[in-house]
Amino acid sequence: MNIPFLRDDPLVHGQVEVIAPGVRRVLCNNPGPFTYRGTNTYLIGGGSSVAVLDPGPVDADHLGAILAATAGERITHILVSHTHRDHSPGAAALQAATGAATYAHGPHATPGVESGDHAFQPDHRLPEGIPLEGGDWRVTPIFTPGHCGNHLCFALDGTGILFSADHVMSWSTSVVSPPDGNMRDFMTSLAKLRAREGQDTLYLPGHGPKLPDPMPFLDGLAEHRRRREARIIAALREGGLMAIPALVGQVYGPLDPKLVTAAGRSLLAQLIMLEEDGVAAREGEAWKLA
Structure with a gap:
């Protein structure tokens, strides 16, 4: 959506x-x-x-x-x-x-x-x-x-x-x-x-x-986050141990340089949630599937 x-x-x-x-x-x-x-x-x-x-x-x-x-x-x-x-x-x-x-x-x-x-x-x-x-x-x-x-x-x-x-x-x-x-x-x-x-x-x-008419918009926001989570999992499955800058490129594609840092922060938030769920794990500054 x-x-x-x-x-x-x-x-x-x-x-x-x-x-x-x-x-x-x-x-x-x-x-x-x-x-x-x-x-x-x-x-x-x-x-x-x-x-x-x-x-x-x-x-x-x-x-x-x-x-x-x-x-x-x-x-x-x-x-x-x-x-x-x-x-x-x-x-x-x-x-x-x-x-x-x-x-x-x-x-x-x-x-x-x-x-x-x-x-x-x-x-x-x-x-x-x-x-x-x-x-x-x-x-x-x-x-x-x-x-x-x-x-x-x-x-x-x-x-x-x-x-x-x-x-x-x-x-x-x-x-x-x-x-x-x-x-x-x-x-x-x-x-x-x-x-x-x-x-x-x-x-x-x-x-x-x-x-x-905000309700369809809310549905779109939730689906957007779920799709990004799926892209993170797919990137880690393909790339193994990956640092956030590399993941940003894989998950977001080309970005305005002004937005790269913020994208990395939101990606970190999703990785932390995946870690809490036992799906992802970190090694130092890098991440992998658990």
Whole structure:
């Protein structure tokens, strides 16, 4: 099954897109090979209670755009889906400007990882399934580790909208990079979201445009990972003991050089899962079938 990626996203950086009643998007100008056109910041609610989901990196222009978009309103909550450096560091300046409290699953779980925002400590930790309310909105956090150990999605209750952050992105698959990332957790979280069929009809991801009809997309993501696992097993069966750089070439084929390292990290995550299942084994920096 081919994944029907969506890459048409004409929103201008810093401008506001109204997606649905009570839901707006502001796009940060931090494009890159893993952020696409930039980080999506979502404004939930309006008037006397606005929640800002994923304020993005430290970026004065983006902070200004968020404050301009909510001029005359009151930001009361700052929600963080996960503590990667393109999502949570902007919370500090936004909190200083507004006095709003921060909410997340918890601080970054893996010390020393370069992509992690190790400074962020939420004012309030969000347990899964306990709704958070403000004004005319209510969101329910859904714990979805895999891309990052403290990753949350948020269901906007009563609307069919799920803020899927980086677990499910419309434009690309997610990088799963150990130790932040865990492939078994990622697949379990995919299944958790798939079990919500009938509840969620529109995904709003951390990067890329909105994703309508998300369930077939989830099926494509799961099948994509299973096929890659099969290619890893076939490569090890043919090549014997192999290091990850050689496996990347065998499993992925030609890649943009900017993506080779990330591909190796996701491949490592799948190898670790295969090792746990007794299918693969490592010898030093190389891998083989068990």
